[in-house]
Amino acid sequence: MEVDGDPRLSLLAPYDAEALQREFADRSPRAAYRSLSTQHRCKANPHVLAMLPSLPDGWAQVVRLDLARTYVGRNALPPLLQLCRRLSSLRTLGVADNYLENESIWDLAGMAMHHPSLRAIDLSRNAGISWSGGMTLAQAVCTNVQLTSIWLYQTSIPDDLAEGIFRQTRRNSTMTFVAKGGVRRPGDHARLIKLRAMHRFFRSIQAEDLCISREAVVDGFREKLHIEGKDLTACDDISNFRTALTKWEPPERVSWEAFIVLVMLEGVKYSSTLVSALRNAFLAFDVSISKTVNDTDMNGYVEVSSFADIYVWLYEQMPKEEDLTYLQSLLGLTSGQTVDWSEFLYIWYHRQLRTGERSIGSTLTPLPQTTLLWHY
Structure with a gap:
C-alpha cells in the first residue's frame, strides 16, 4: 500500500550499492563517511572513523561494522546507513545498545531490504524498538532472503512478532542453503x-x-x-x-x-x-x-x-x-x-x-x- 507524500518512502526504494559507491570512487570509505556526515549536518563518530579504511581501494575490506561499544544514536545513524548502502561487501552490522527507536528502524530496514551482501544485523538492547519497528524489520526479512540473522533480544518488540521475524530468517537460511546445493557436509x-x-x-x-x-x-x-x-x-x-x-x-x-x-x-x-x-x-x-x-x-x-x-x-x-x-x-x-x-x-x-x-x-x-x- 502506498502512502502519498511521505518522504520516508524514498528510503525503501531499491538501490545499486556499487553505483552509489562510485560516487566516491576516488575517496576512501573513511572520507566518504565524513562527507555523508557533513551532508546530514552531524559530526562523524570517531570510533566509526577508526573502523573504516583510509585508502580508496579499501571498500571491499569492510565486511563487518560492530558499533555496540560506541554510541552512534538515532541522530547520527542516517549518514552511517547511507555509507552502508555503498559498502557492497558488508555482511554484518551491529548497532546494539544505541538507544535506537522505531523511526531509525525505518531507515535501517530500507537499507537492509535491498543490500546485496548483508546477512546479519544486531539490534539487541535497544528498548525503544517496539511493534512498529518490528513490522518494518519483518518486511525487510521477507523482501531480502539473504538476511539470515536479526538479533532482537532486550527490545520492546512483542514476542510473537520477534518470533515471526526469527522464523523468516530461518526460512531465508534454508533457501540460501538449498541454493548452495543443500548437501549435508559432515x-x-x-x-x-x-x-x-x-x-x-x-x-x-x-x-x-x-x-x-x-x-x-x-x-x-x-x-x-x-x-x-x-x-x-x-x-x-x-x-x-x-x-x-x-x-x-x-x-x-x-x-x-x-x-x-x-x-x-x-x-x-x-x-x-x-x-x-x-x-x-x-x-x-x-x-x-x-x-x-x-x-x-x-x-x-x-x-x-x-x-x-x-x-x-x-x-x-x-x-x-x-x-x-x-x-x-x-x-x-x-x-x-x-x-x-x-x-x-x-x-x-x-x-x-x-x-x-x-x-x-x-x-x-x-x-x-x-x-x-x-x-x-
Whole structure:
C-alpha cells in the first residue's frame, strides 16, 4: 500500500550499492563517511572513523561494522546507513545498545531490504524498538532472503512478532542453503567417528522402545574404552564408572540422548529438560528439506555457521569468539560443515545450557504474510 507524500518512502526504494559507491570512487570509505556526515549536518563518530579504511581501494575490506561499544544514536545513524548502502561487501552490522527507536528502524530496514551482501544485523538492547519497528524489520526479512540473522533480544518488540521475524530468517537460511546445493557436509574428526561408532553399538543392543536398560549403559562404557584402545585399564575404569553412574541417577530406560550424556560426556548428569531445550534449538535451526521429526527420529542437520545465532537464541547474548572456537573444537568442525542431532547434542550439552523461556517455551510461530503497509 502506498502512502502519498511521505518522504520516508524514498528510503525503501531499491538501490545499486556499487553505483552509489562510485560516487566516491576516488575517496576512501573513511572520507566518504565524513562527507555523508557533513551532508546530514552531524559530526562523524570517531570510533566509526577508526573502523573504516583510509585508502580508496579499501571498500571491499569492510565486511563487518560492530558499533555496540560506541554510541552512534538515532541522530547520527542516517549518514552511517547511507555509507552502508555503498559498502557492497558488508555482511554484518551491529548497532546494539544505541538507544535506537522505531523511526531509525525505518531507515535501517530500507537499507537492509535491498543490500546485496548483508546477512546479519544486531539490534539487541535497544528498548525503544517496539511493534512498529518490528513490522518494518519483518518486511525487510521477507523482501531480502539473504538476511539470515536479526538479533532482537532486550527490545520492546512483542514476542510473537520477534518470533515471526526469527522464523523468516530461518526460512531465508534454508533457501540460501538449498541454493548452495543443500548437501549435508559432515566432519571427519576422530571424536565424530567415535560418536558414530557408539551410535551403531547402541542401535545393535536397543530394544523395541529404542532404549536400553540402565545396566546396559555399563556395556556401552566398556565399548567406548575398547574403541579408545583402553582395554588394559578397563577393569578399574568400569568399576569407577559403575559407582559414578549410581550417583548420576539415570532413568530406568536409557535413550540414545541419555546414552550420549552418560557415556560420551562422562561425569555429566543427564537432564531431560536440558535435552528438550536443545532439541527445540536443533529443530529451530534445522536447514534440511527432507526431514523426519518424531519422538524417536530426527534426521535433519544444522549448519556450524549458525552457531552464533544458536548461542543468541539460547542465551540472549552475543558469544565471544572463544566460545564459538570452543564449540567447534569439540568435534573438530569448521564453519562450512553441518551437524546432525547426535553431534549437536554432544556439542551443546558441553555448554551447560541455562534453560529459560526462549529455549523451552518457544512456539516457533510462522510469520504471517506481511503486507506492504508500514506501521507508523
